[in-house]
Amino acid sequence: MRSLLKFELYKIFSQKSIWITLIIIFLGLSAITLSSTSTSYGDSVEDTVAAWDKLEGDLSEERISKLKDELNKMDVENLSSPKEKAYGNTISNILFEDFEYSNFKERKAALEQEIQSLNNSNGTNYEELELKLSMLEKVDLNTTMFNLGPTNIIDNLETFFVIFTALLLIIGLSSVFSKETGTGMNQIILSSTHGRKKVTSAKLLAAVIYVLFIVGIQIIYNVGINTLLYTGQGWDSPLQKIMRFNESPYAFNLLEYFSTQMILHTLFSIGFAILIILISSLSKTSVQSIIISSIIFVIPLILYGFSITNFENYIRYGYIYLMTVDHFFVSFKTYNIFGTIILEPYVVTIVFVLVTVIFALLLYPIQKKRQVS
Template sequence: MKQLLQFELYKIFRQKGIYIVMVLMFLLFSLVMVSESRNVSPKADTYATEVKEELNTFAQEWEGNLTSERVEEATQTLDSVPYAYTPTSSLTDEELAKYNIVQQILFNDNTTRDINSKITELEIKLDKLSKNDISYKTALLEINMLNHLKLDTFQYNQGPINTIDFVERFAPYFTGILMLIGLASIFVNETNTGMDQLIYSSTYGRRKGVTAKIIASIIYVLFLTIVWVTFNIIMNSYIYGNIGWNSPIQFLRYPESPYALTAIEYFFSQIGIHLLVAIAFMAFVLTVSALTKSTLVSFIISAVTFLLPTINFGVPYWEYVKKYSFSNFMTAPEFTKPFHALNLFGVPVLDPVVNYPLVALFTVMFMMLLYKAIKNKQVA
């Protein structure tokens, strides 16, 4: 078994196309990330790296409890910054840092006010509903989640914002495309070269051969995940710094999220869910490869399944195709959306509790189909 696994790993990692595409994608990601780092300040010709030290220094002065006095002080500080809304505004690095930090503080305060208003609305709604009604149970669940949010402290968090944003915008394409390149031909090539006759007739048998391919593919998925996570952290830490990971996700770009997660907790959740969905897609790609007789057909079917839902089409119900696609689930989107729960037998159940066990179930189903396909494959 060990030799089979080593052989399968060798066949995957020897493909030069993997490394060429990987380098090209990282170059593209780097260009986009550096270009967008201008958005950290209101001055169009200033990158985040140029004011990183000033941002971190000024942020330390404001870290701590987000009291009404601090918010008022932030408002006065913002009014004192001589900022004109033109691309040519001439601000010092210190003024740019000050502008950015106090803007974030005021955003956090507005978010907190909106959430408190939402809690008040839900409490009024509860008074009008019957306790046995599903609407009452759903509203009560949302109130309990919102009441558990900790929104009373400030941390500068541009680094975590962009690190998490990378997972949403780039990581699914990186993993998905490189999985297509590395795995779409894993079974088809053996059929085309006649190697399947030797492998499936050997003493190792079909089951061990398939198991070795699955384990090798999982290792490949882990490798891809480790690579993009490392690149993501290094690049965003270099551009923005690495502070702010204890910020609640409501203070990132997700003010409507009801989940009591910090930036670091959500980032690790993203990685875990990304891996889960990537393994589900891996099982799908391997199954397609086992059922088809052409490398091109295997690649096209898998590529269309992964990439097509990322495109916006103005057709009825297409939003559901996008919502329940591999590429969407890889971003762990449920944790950043407004509150939503499914009615399961009169009990409100949060989306992640339903969706990701189903993803795991589909993974097992694809695996079973894969073993069955190879077991029934005829060898000349």
């Protein structure tokens, strides 16, 4: 088995197209990243970090009031030095965080009121709201710190890496079975002792290792370049400090969220890899396999792009959105499974794992019954 696995890995990794794609991706990404090494206000990272070193801390009323006074005294339009501009923009940022913090407290208070109005009923809605409140109570937005590095790292999955992972998976795995049909190697493989069961296991395992490799190098690159450019500060920040997560009930700090995001991204990518292999086993050529896999991946995006709302509830479970992960953590969504309220990420993960296992198991009877005509 180990020997078969070694050969399956060799077959995947010896494809030049993978390495060419990887080089293009990382060169392109580096060019984009290095051309915009500044904050969203256009301040230099060095000046911004210096400002945050002075200003990070809690969001108490007293401190916010002081910061407002300080900002009022500044002639923001006519700040001369970049350091002063960075300092002023950082204060603005903190004041915005405080605004978001107030909104958060208001939403929480409204939720408490709603729960009270339901008056301890035993309905599903009540249980849901109770769960949401208990989660929000663990969220602490009372601190502020520089977190541009971790924020970029987390954002990059949605912006770039989901597409890159999918692209590399489709290029690398579409030919796993179909190439053998195309070259005629399947005649020799399928008539050999381990050419049906063990070789299928070896191909599946090789695909998993390939996924780990792709995700691994993306993490190394993503964390490496962003830490280098934006320092490694800010991993303790709550997830809600990233704008699109401001209503998230999940009490993660950025490090916890990034770990969760990467684990789920890897898991969903493995699922997509197995789907590609299944398609490859049913395709006569690698091109056919590439086209079908690509269509399955981008269809939710196309439907979303054309605002075909009939499918809105299903689109979010397409591979592209699953692999992005973030969609399941930006808001509070639950499922009622036999009377038990379960958070969406748990349900999605369990269902997805089951579907993936079924896809993987399907390969065995397909290979066992495969005929060469």
